Amino acid sequence: MSFIRYKKFGNKEYAYEVTSYWDPEKKKPRQKTKYLGVVVDKEKKIFKKKRREKLILDFGDTYFLNQFINRVTFFENIKKDMFLALIFYRLCYPSAMRYARMWYDGNIVRKFFDVDISSQRISEFLEEIGDESIQREFFKEYIRQITPSEGIVIDTTALPNQINIPTSAWGWHNEEIEKQIKLLLVIDRSTSLPLFFRYIAGNIVDVSTLKATVEELKKYGVSRYFVILDAGFFSEENIKELYNEEIQFLIRLPSLRKLYKRLIVEESRELESYRNAVRYGRRVLFVKQREVELFGKRVYAYVVLDPERKGREMRRTLLKVMDEIEEGEEEEMEYILMKKGIMILISSSELDRENVISLYYTRQIAEKLFGFSKDDLNLLPLRVHKEETLRGYLFLQFASLVVYSLLKRELGRDYTVEEILLTLRNLKCKVYEDEIIVQELTKQQRKIFERFGIMVPKRVGI
Template sequence: MKSTLRIKKINGIEYWYEDIPYYDTEKKQIRHRSKYLGKNVNGKPVRVRDAVNSNEGMLLPSSKPLKAYNYGELIPLQKIIEELSIGEFLGDLLNEKDRNMALAIAMNRITRPVAMYNVRSWYENSALFLNDPELPLKSQNISKLLDKIGDSDIPSTFIGKMLRNLGTNRTLMYDLTSLSSHSQLINLLEYGYSRDDPELPQINLSMVLDKDKGIPVMYDIYPGSIVDVTTLKNTIKKIEAYEVNDYTLVMDRGFFSTGNIEDLLHEKIPFIMPATMMLKSVKELMSLAQKDIESPEYLHKFNKKPIFVKPVVLEEANFKVNGYCFYDPKREVEEKSTFYSRLYDVKEHIEKAKIPAWRKAEDVFKERARDMASFYSWEIVDNHFTIIIKKNAVSQRINRMGKFILFYNGERDWMDCLTVYRERDVVEKGFKTMKKDIQSLPLNTNKDSTTKGFIFICFIGLMIRMRLLKMMKETGIVEEYTVESLLLELEKVRKIEMQNGEVIVTEITRKQKDILAKMELCA
């Protein structure tokens, strides 16, 4: 029985296989086994590891590999750039060299974020180098590009093109964060509380996400404080200018105040905002609601779990706003466990502290107790604290656990209100990704324009990365891989530049083939 050669096409690439027939003595029939021979190169099978040798075992100068380039991790990113028309829109706003630089830096923020002066080294090891080896990615050139972008209307024009292309016109998620900076020279910076580093000044940043597509479509930068919603009006005007009319401000507790709510209602701005217990009227509303919130008439299910929902109305002198009081039994159990554990740990931490003779005991107590200070009283015995837990304070805190109020403006039932608010997590994860995975922090730029340009590049990187995560969820790959582990697996696929000028792709493993097939990608 003679073997035969055949070509198999997998993901658009041709491979040679030898079909070997053999006789199966158990089943008493002729069967076939397939043996991989190599990739089809000019009508012949070529294995990458054998490409350097001839049939006689002699090294052939014409087939000697010169260099290997990282390639596989770029495959999904380049598809997304094409799918979202990112390269096309940047090409409308920048010359070809600047566009390629911007895309290269954005992809670097996703695959292996490095300082700007190291981007060139990363690029030279990337398959992108094969297409444009002369790309001027020195740190000085990058600074000039960021300055050019930040000192122009390129970011806003790009956002407008993206919104029109995506057809974004439905509910948007909206949230705010701060980006800390080492620089002292940027006018955009403010000093105060920073989520990332209390010692550093920060830039305030907002972000808008397309709920359906799960990607950021707009951002805005704010100088100074943003706890007053009047600061957000310019962003709202921009959203409306892009012909996006069905939007919702999903805000955090920092915005909750009678003045902000009154302003939002007066401007007829749709919003969802959680309440704080700072206002006496809200405390009274919560106390009234929790008396009968466990009544069967308020019982519902959310994500297959029981939850109690009671409509409430907050009435103040100048406005009336609707809301829902929620009671989540499962959340109550989790919050109690976390709280009691922390209550004990902080008490133990304070009691271990020896009070230095030169320090005030009250200062030492506050330093160690921090936000838990209201739950303790203390005495001093032998230069150590004796801590007593305040029962009433703890009881008041425990009674509110698992319960929260969401106020809203617009036509929303409780399910829609809670769902939209919970989906705010997507925005928060986007910020976390920008800060940690894309490594936008801490900012190390010295001009407003270069800072704005850098944030724009990080925004493009975030768009691509969040779209990749969305694709992974849609194909089920997210059950096996994180974004990082998927990119690491694909990174093993490389392009090899041969001495004769030919470029070949290394063999693709079964894992890599599975990823590429599920995501409909071609190597």
């Protein structure tokens, strides 16, 4: 059993953890004491140990990020020091928040931002920025600066977790039922930047999330745009809502719809024709346009066949079922083979056959950003226990993703974000009483800084 004992020396109060235990040799109860540090907040049990000052620090990565991020004004209305310190941590060392203090102690970031980056203070800060009014002010300014010009992409991903809050609910993920929260991301198609996010209870299906998303975007001045959606958002209610809001759309038609089967039967046999051939990168696809009626509206259907995918899918299916088909099932199997390699896209407006595929595949921007969030920024696992903290954590991840995306866009294909930050981390500095001396740059480090037009000082005052 443990308790905290406080002792006062001079004008400071110190905390010690006292633990009682049984001494088997002396056969009597004893106590051992552990020093916790100087009392910062007695009520919240926040203590601070005097740390041994490190005299050689990582310099290049956070100096680079600090210079780069000064070019944008998205974060001006947020408590900047703590917010930027945590963004730098997510980008430079994307690990659990409890390790942030270790990273902070060994990095020049502690000379840029004098903040308490303990686990408890981070939790409190995430709860602070989870405030809806703070996030609304941010999105108001951020979306004003981005202003989608060529449309948006909307998509969702599941965030499996074991958090005990109402939003974490059982839902389908990877063909299994898991406890999860859904993250909805809106992306600007022209810049590939994340534009807006929402989180939704894990038991709410994608199709039910579109109307509220459209309404929230209107509050930030985003309306009458072109939206690209996956089949999970397809429903009569959603299609009619898009028409009511005068939003043009391109959406994949689910394979269980009657219209899908009708178009497959009517169009698939004559689809592989030279007049329907379309070049897509180094591949050739077959695309046929057809005007159809959908929920009382005239829309354009695009039947798209990928011959390479069709070959792979037919081979797998036939090898699996050839010896199991019974009499009377041949007709059903003909339809199954007929739809292999085909997807059907529905658009509210007529599009060029040559552009409809590349337009739809801009959806992959969302998949890539979800991948960056989970793999590069360690979005998972979620380690929060209050809904306010969850909102703040997802907001921090969103802001980190914005900076990540801005960096990636400027880097092109020459470098990855991870590569440049690891390269720049190796640029060290030495801390003296009155100034910081920056060590020599390698050729590659100099090249990165020059690419971004960032000057690296030889010495920095303290």
